[in-house]
Amino acid sequence: LQRQLENEIRAVIQGLHPADIAFILESLPVEQRQLVWRLVASDQAADVLLEVDDWARESLIESMDRQDLVAATGTMDADEIADLVPDLPPDVVAEVQKGLTEEERAQLIAAMGYPEGSVGAIMDFEMVRVREDVSLEVVLRYLRRLHELPDHTDQIFVVDRQDRLQGVLPLTTLLVSEPDSDVSEVMNTDYLTLGPLDEDAEAAGAFERYDLVSAPVIDDQGRLIGRVTINEVVDVIQEDSQEQALSRAGLQEEDIFAPVVSALRNRAPWLLVNLCTASIASFIASRFEDTVSHIVILAFLMSIVAGIGGNSGNQTMTMIIRALAVGRVTGANIWQLIKRELSVTFMVGACGSIVTGIFAWVISGSSAIAAVMMAAMIGNMLIGAALGVMIPLLRDRFGKDPAVGSSVLLTFATDSLGFFIFLGLATVFLL
Amino acid sequence: LQRQLENEIRAVIQGLHPADIAFILESLPVEQRQLVWRLVASDQAADVLLEVDDWARESLIESMDRQDLVAATGTMDADEIADLVPDLPPDVVAEVQKGLTEEERAQLIAAMGYPEGSVGAIMDFEMVRVREDVSLEVVLRYLRRLHELPDHTDQIFVVDRQDRLQGVLPLTTLLVSEPDSDVSEVMNTDYLTLGPLDEDAEAAGAFERYDLVSAPVIDDQGRLIGRVTINEVVDVIQEDSQEQALSRAGLQEEDIFAPVVSALRNRAPWLLVNLCTASIASFIASRFEDTVSHIVILAFLMSIVAGIGGNSGNQTMTMIIRALAVGRVTGANIWQLIKRELSVTFMVGACGSIVTGIFAWVISGSSAIAAVMMAAMIGNMLIGAALGVMIPLLRDRFGKDPAVGSSVLLTFATDSLGFFIFLGLATVFLL
Known part of the structure; x- marks a missing residue:
């Protein structure tokens, strides 16, 4: 029976796209994942391995034997x-590279040398090259002899004898031009090139802005060394946005079926950092124990002051990070931005402080407490706005720490200073 | 002098890609933006209008005269x-549609009818169609007569007399096949189609998964009505991720040079909601005024308990939202997920509570207070985890409110319950 079931699963899998098989594997708990993985036909295995997310690939490779x-x-x-090498046992890599041609081996070494996040790490080497002095007729015959063109071939590359890029010939141009024209007559000489050490996010920006499907990668001598295609770029965009969403909660991508211990490693550090900053903030507040013991109601109002400063600063920071990301912040307009954020925050704070003032007055029955609370709240919101502008700007100036650091730092500042300003004002004016 | 400067700017702009002109316009304060916009040549104006972000387009259209x-x-x-219609004065729309052909007018009406976020709203109508019973030679000659192919043409569509889609012919297949073969022999019959009412995010998922450059859109009779291209899909992906990042701080896209008042409208609502939830939480805490007045140090510890529950629940919620988005949560594994999140949280909480316990003991000198704090913290973290799973699941079940609602709700619950549990336990065990 077990065997029959396995055969059925195998038949279903056989008909699926490798990307769909990868999705199914990712959605299964580790044990079942490895069970199903064993039923994937060997001719599909390579494609599936390339499609699965990094966190799931490990468990698949573990369950395969060397052969x-x-x-x-x-x-x-x-x-x-090259993409898989970090996950493969070294002896498998050694074995595999023996089977490569001289050229492929050189490509493998080159690809492994480019750092993660660079164009070199996402480029491929499958390109069609032609010379500029041949006719389109010759190009068409040459293509026909290839029997198959690489995926995402929307243009072929025109190079000279030294492999230096001279132009690009879009397939659409090739198809609509007269076959007896020369390549040099119809090729496009105004095109975008990438360098292998450019950041992949920059490449993604260029693809998005100029609506590209592929782009040539050249070295500093102008020689064509690879090509980036839109599918890799889409992956870069998706991964970046996912990483951002996760890192905002201090997380990395995690296998939701992995053992609890590995999740612990993912989550504990950020929570511990938050715990420490919260403890410091509460330690600062505790210096005003005397004040609070006289007017206990302050204890319940102070967290509102701290919280709203963090929320407001977080809005400012989100806007600034976004403006920085699209390159809309320049030296010339920084002061204008800061002034604008402070004015917006002051106005929002003024509105909000009316709500807060009424609440404080109702709960404490004291208009003096309400006044102190309103002043502290506006003050803390202005601090939040100022930090919301400055933290991302400084982070941008000095290379780039992860965004998560910014929000922890901001909350820490608005908590501590919120407590300090509120209880400080209360000590001065209410005791 | 002014005139000379303008001519220089005009010359620079003339040489730029429309996407780059759009970027410059977006980076300028409103007044300068309209000044530069007047210098953009009329033959570039249309492309630039299509490239600029929605929030900037308004100010450009405002400054143009009707003609x-x-x-x-x-x-x-x-x-x-159709994309511009919402921003255009009605009389301009009326004027423009007079100049369209019968077919274009039908397309315009169709395109305007599809809701935002649907495939219909991002599809275009520029497609090359061929019949299946002609030879590739004929197709090649036909393409040559077109002189130009639509952008992002990676495949042409094979239709019958009723315009029903029969297959697709990738340009690469066309180029490598023998010219005397028939279209029907080499065309691809296993291809993905979209419906005009499919969600654009789903289409984006398909493009990403199957590495597509374009995909046909068909109606329920199987007739070819449009096509979606990768450049539109990339925009969808980018916009979605930006919207998510902004909405997490309760924001919408905002012109950072717009007047302060419009920013106020963007930011105030979310801050007021946060202010209200924080006030309710602090009101709940204030019910324990008596307890806090006896043991003042509790006032400074309670915000730690509340905060860490929110942070921890936020991590869980981020993981679940992510798993939901990629479709990795099924009815079958919900319980497993909840159990896993609770175990992970319990273990992280146990580690964290040691740090907290020591801090509470040092600051208060009382091991009873430390014990109450540890228990309250673990309890509140478990509540955060449970809500972090349930809120996004329920949201997913009943259509989808914006993610921002989830995080406000979560923080509200962990704040209120954090105060309640901690001060409640303290009242029972410490007084």
């Missing part, structure tokens, strides 16, 4: 092998 | 006009 791994990896292109 | 607007819009495709 299967070598077989699967052996069918991949050099740039694909 | 220029009609001229610029008149050169656009039906789907592009």
Whole structure:
């Protein structure tokens, strides 16, 4: 029965796109994942391995024996092998690279050398090259002899004898032009090139802005060394936005079926940092124990002052991070931005402080407490706004720490200073 | 002198890509933006209008006279006009649609009818269609007569007499196949189609998963009505992720150079909601005024308990929202997920409570207070975890409120219950 079931699953899998198989594997708990993985046909294994997310790939590779791994990896292109190398056992890598041609081996080494996050790490080496002095007729015949063009070929590259890029020939141009024209007559010489050490996010920006499907990568001598395609760029965009969403909660991508211990490692550090900053803030507040013991109601109002400063600063910070990301903040307009944020915050604070003032007055029955609370709240919101502008700007100036650091720092400041200003004002004016 | 400067700016702009001009306009304060906009040549105006972000487009259209607007819009495709219609004065729309062909007018009406966020709203109508019973030679000759192919044409569509889609012919297949083969022999019949009412985010998922450059859109009779291209999909992905980042701080996209008043409208509502929830939480805490007046130090510890519950619940919620978004949560594994989140949280809480316990003991000198604090903290973190799972699941079940609602609700619950549990336990065990 078990066998029959397995055969059925195997038949279903056989008909699926590798990306869909990868999705199913990602959605299964580790044990079932490895069970199903064993039923994936060996000719699909390589494609599936390339499609699954990093966090799931590990558990798949673990469950394969050496021979299967070598077989699967052996069918991949050099740039694909390079992506997997960090997850592969060293002896498998050694075995696989023996099977490569001289050229592929050079490509593999090149691809492995580029740091994560660079264009070099996402480029591939499958390109169609032609010379500029041949006719389109010749190009068409040449393409026909290839039997298959690389995925996402929307243009072919025109190079000279030294492999220096001279122009690009979009397939659409090739198709609508007269076959007896020369390549040099119809090729496009105004095109975007990338360098292998450019940031992948910058490349993504260029693809988005100029609506590209592929772009050539050249070295500093102008030689064509690779190409970036839109599918890699879409992955970069998606991963960046996911990483951002996760890092805002101090997290990394996590296998939701992984053992609890590995989740612990993912989550504990950020929570401990938050715990420490909260403790320091509350220690600062506790210096006013005397004040609070005289007017106990302050204890319940102080967290409102602290919280709203953090919320308001967080809005400012989000706007500034966004403006920085799209390059809309320049030296010339920084002061204008700061002034604008402070005015907006002051006005929002003024509105909000009326609500707060009424609440404080109702709960405490004292208009003096209400007045102190309103002043402290506006003050703390202005501090939040100022920090909301300055933290991301400084972070941008000195390279870039993760965004998560910014929000922890901001909350820490608005909590501590919120307590300090509110209880400080209360000590001066109410005791 | 003014005139000379203007001519120089005009010359610089002339050489730029419309996307770059749009970027410059977006980076300028409103007045300067309109000044520079007047210098953009009329043949570039249409492309620039299509490239600028929604929030900046308004100020550009405002500064154009009716005639220029009609001229610029008149050169656009039906789907592009449809995108602009909400921003255009009605009389301009009326004027422009007079200049359209019968077919274009039908397309414009169709495009305007699809709701925002649907495939219909991002599709275009520029497609190359061929019949399946002709030879590739004929197709090649036909394409040559077109002189130009639509942007992002990676495949042409094979339709029958009723315009029903029969298959797709990738340009790469066309180029590598023998010219005397028939279209039906080489066309691809296993392809993805979209419906005009599908969600654009779903289409984006399909493009990402199957590495597409374009996809046909068909109606329920199987007739080809449009096509979606990767550049539109990239915009959808980018906009979604930006909207998410902004909405987490209760914001919408905002012109950072717009008057302060419009920013006020963007920011105040969310801050007021936060202010109200914080007030309610502090009102709940104030019910324990008696307890706090006996043991003042509780006032400074209670915000730690509340805060860490929110942070921890936020981590859980982020993981669950992410798992939901990629479709990795199924009815079958919900209980497993909840159990896992509670165990992870309990373990993180146990570690964290040691730090907290020591802090509470040092600051208060009382091991009883430390014990109450540890218990309250773990309890509040478990509540945060449970809500972090349940809020997004319920939201998902009943259509989808914006994510921002989830985080406000979560913080409200962990604040109120954090205060309540901590001060409640303290009242029972310490007084």
